[in-house]
Amino acid sequence: MSQSDLREAADLVAGLPPTPAVWCTGLRKRYGKRTAVDGVSLEIGRGEVVGLLGPNGAGKTTVIKMLLGLVRPDAGEVMLLGRPAADPSARVRVGYLPELFRYQPWLTAAEVLALHVRLSGVDIPAPEQREALALVGLGERAADRVGGFSKGMQQRLGLAVALVARPEFVVLDEPTSALDPLGRVDVRDIVLSLKSRGIAVLLNSHLIGEVERVCDRVVILDRGHVAASGTLLELLGQHEVRLHLTGLPPAGETRLSAAGRVEREGEWFTVALPVDDEDTVPDLVRDLAALGVRVHAVEPGRISLEERLLGILRDGTEGGAA
Amino acid sequence: MNARAVLTIAGLTLREASRRRVLLALGVLTLVLLGLSGWGFSRFAAETGGSLTSGEARLTASIVLNLVMFGYSLIAALGTAFLAGPTLSGETESGIALAVLARPIRRSTFLLGKWLGLVVFGSGFVVLAGLAQCLIVRASVDYWPPEPTKALALLAAQTVVLLTLAVLLSTVISPMASGVVSVGLFCTTWVAGVVGGIGDSLGNDAVARVGSVSRMILPTDGLWRGAMNAFQDPSALAFFGDADAGAFPFLSMAPLTGTYLAWAVVWTAMVWALAAVSFARRDL
Ligand SMILES: Nc1ncnc2c1ncn2[C@@H]1O[C@H](COP(=O)(O)OP(=O)(O)O)[C@@H](O)[C@H]1O
Ligand SMILES: [Mg+2]
Numbered sequence: 001m002s003q004s005d006l007r008e009a010a011d012l013v014a015g016l017p018p019t020p021a022v023w024c025t026g027l028r029k030r031y032g033k034r035t036a037v038d039g040v041s042l043e044i045g046r047g048e049v050v051g052l053l054g055p056n057g058a059g060k061t062t063v064i065k066m067l068l069g070l071v072r073p074d075a076g077e078v079m080l081l082g083r084p085a086a087d088p089s090a091r092v093r094v095g096y097l098p099e100l101f102r103y104q105p106w107l108t109a110a111e112v113l114a115l116h117v118r119l120s121g122v123d124i125p126a127p128e129q130r131e132a133l134a135l136v137g138l139g140e141r142a143a144d145r146v147g148g149f150s151k152g153m154q155q156r157l158g159l160a161v162a163l164v165a166r167p168e169f170v171v172l173d174e175p176t177s178a179l180d181p182l183g184r185v186d187v188r189d190i191v192l193s194l195k196s197r198g199i200a201v202l203l204n205s206h207l208i209g210e211v212e213r214v215c216d217r218v219v220i221l222d223r224g225h226v227a228a229s230g231t232l233l234e235l236l237g238q239h240e241v242r243l244h245l246t247g248l249p250p251a252g253e254t255r256l257s258a259a260g261r262v263e264r265e266g267e268w269f270t271v272a273l274p275v276d277d278e279d280t281v282p283d284l285v286r287d288l289a290a291l292g293v294r295v296h297a298v299e300p301g302r303i304s305l306e307e308r309l310l311g312i313l314r315d316g317t318e319g320g321a322a
Numbered sequence: 323m324n325a326r327a328v329l330t331i332a333g334l335t336l337r338e339a340s341r342r343r344v345l346l347a348l349g350v351l352t353l354v355l356l357g358l359s360g361w362g363f364s365r366f367a368a369e370t371g372g373s374l375t376s377g378e379a380r381l382t383a384s385i386v387l388n389l390v391m392f393g394y395s396l397i398a399a400l401g402t403a404f405l406a407g408p409t410l411s412g413e414t415e416s417g418i419a420l421a422v423l424a425r426p427i428r429r430s431t432f433l434l435g436k437w438l439g440l441v442v443f444g445s446g447f448v449v450l451a452g453l454a455q456c457l458i459v460r461a462s463v464d465y466w467p468p469e470p471t472k473a474l475a476l477l478a479a480q481t482v483v484l485l486t487l488a489v490l491l492s493t494v495i496s497p498m499a500s501g502v503v504s505v506g507l508f509c510t511t512w513v514a515g516v517v518g519g520i521g522d523s524l525g526n527d528a529v530a531r532v533g534s535v536s537r538m539i540l541p542t543d544g545l546w547r548g549a550m551n552a553f554q555d556p557s558a559l560a561f562f563g564d565a566d567a568g569a570f571p572f573l574s575m576a577p578l579t580g581t582y583l584a585w586a587v588v589w590t591a592m593v594w595a596l597a598a599v600s601f602a603r604r605d606l
Contacts, residue, residue, distance in 0.1 A: 020354045025405050064606065065605075067422075068424045069419060069424075070423060070424060070605070070606040071605040071606065072603065072605060088426045088427055088431075089426050090426070091424060091425060091426040094424065096420075096421060096424040097416055097421075097422055098420040098424075100416075100417035100420065101417060101420075101421070102416045102417040102418045102420075102421075103418060104334070104338070104418060106337070106338055106341035106342055107341075115330065115334060115422075115427060116421070116422075118326070118327075119327055119330060119331075119422065119426070119427055120425050120426060121324075121326070121327075121426060135518045158421065161421055169547070283350065293393040
């Protein structure tokens with residue numbers, strides 16, 4: 001191959017759109033008779049911060065482990081930073097804080113970081129490793145054995161481990177489960193700083209408020225399925241309408257329920273709209289007026305992620321029962 | 323395979339052994355055994371100074387040396403088997419392995435590193451303790467084994483065989499169970515070997531076969547017999563007469579054959595490969 005050919009090839013590769021941080025399709029995993037994950041597909045772009053939500057046992061941790069090659073999927077494919085996940089080198093630029101975080105108790109915090117740096121194959125100078133420890137508030141404890149650390153300190157160490165090898169994609173599985181309120185703020189700041197540096201993050205957390213604050217996009221898992229996914233705007237956007245109504249006949253109530261889940265507070269009705277198209281609200285108002293309902297006010301509302309999550313999970317449960 | 327990662331994991335395993343005080347416990351046990359045997363040998367030399375013919379002295383020295391060496395190989399077996407469990411299945415159970423195996427290393431790399439660390443640890447122990455023992459015997463009763471290097475190497479090989487089995491077991495069962503089972507199997511083959519020896523001396527082929535079959539299934543006993551043969555004085559067998567010596571657990575009739583050694587190598591490679599496959603398929 002000549003020099004110019006090589007350069008052409010390099011230009012061609014450089015011109016390609018960047019591969020996603022992670023891409024997976026049709027992931028499936030059974031444990032005995034229980035299907036933990038059933039046909040999960042998702043994609044996280046470079047620099048994107050994605051929240052992974054869902055109730056306990058939804059399969060979030062199992063999905064994460066399959067993305068990282070820690071659990072063998074029964075079916076499905078995973079590409080990690082542009083390489084098949086079966087290839088260990090795909091994980092060179094991946095940082096991971098497991099849900100079950102434990103580090104060699106006989107090593108010191110600094111030794112744990114040094115070990116992970118060596119295994120990652122990336123050359124990280126010692127001062128940078130110390131910085132990673134300082135970032136998670138363990139700067140003073142670098143020379144202490146991990147065996148003497150509290151749960152929260154071990155989780156902080158896990159964060160440092162996830163961040164130390166200059167990752168391009170960071171996976172945090174319930175990173176605040178053992179942390180005090182200050183620690184949670186630290187985690188939020190860390191994720192925001194990763195985001196500002198263009199590092200992709202997959203964040204599995206039960207602190208929905210935090211997820212809402214830092215994530216670009218959310219994937220909601222329920223019983224092994226993706227129950228919903230999209231940007232916060234897509235999920236929360238115009239998906240709710242508040243109506244001030246009087247003179248509502250039973251037929252009117254039926255019509256409201258047909259539009260979506262209804263919550264009533266006196267004369268105010270909040271309807272969570274399952275589909276967000278241009279016609280839903282005008283059609284609803286027209287039909288209500290035709291039924292003789294007096295419509296005093298129509299307000300678009302934006303529900304919180306928490307309400308949305310609960311709504312999706314409740315609907316999912318009903319759907320499952322039906 | 324990534325040599326750097328293998329060495330890193332091997333070094334980590336050795337550091338674990340030293341920091342977890344396994345090393346200390348082994349060291350103390352060994353010193354006790356060395357001290358006791360040294361004292362015993364010197365008493366023996368003092369009391370029987372003139373009354374034993376040199377043939378009898380060599381025979382007794384051989385037997386006692388083999389007996390004490392058996393003690394070391396048992397300590398090494400216990401030490402490595404109970405270290406292999408926690409270090410592999412213990413780490414996968416506790417979650418320590420999650421973060422490590424999310425790094426860009428293959429499972430087999432990790433396993434090879436762990437195994438190598440254990441091999442260095444286990445065989446290092448038996449060789450050092452065995453050598454110290456030989457020196458003590460030389461100082462106290464002036465006996466020096468005919469082939470000390472071969473004997474120590476076979477003792478180390480026996481340890482490697484057993485810990486490879488412990489590694490395989492710890493990829494499938496719990497840490498404690500893997501230690502118990504591998505030490506149990508080790509003792510079982512030893513007993514089967516003794517039974518086979520008795521069968522040999524009685525001329526009972528069926529019973530003799532127990533020993534040879536168990537020696538094929540788990541090569542620890544065969545290697546141990548090879549090691550004994552290299553520790554003991556050649557005249558010891560002549561003293562007993564072949565048939566009787568065969569029934570005696572701390573004397574070995576024949577040196578190790580090259581074929582058997584090759585089988586031990588193949589066996590170890592097979593068991594290691596099985597462990598690698600089993601570990602690679604494991605969900606963490
Ligand atoms: N190692 C395992 N063995 C058996 N079942 C498992 C295992 N890991 C997870 N599961 C099951 O898979 C399901 C999903 O678990 P998980 O992914 O941990 O959920 P989440 O992280 O969303 O709470 C649960 O029903 C759980 O019981
Ligand atoms: Mg989980």
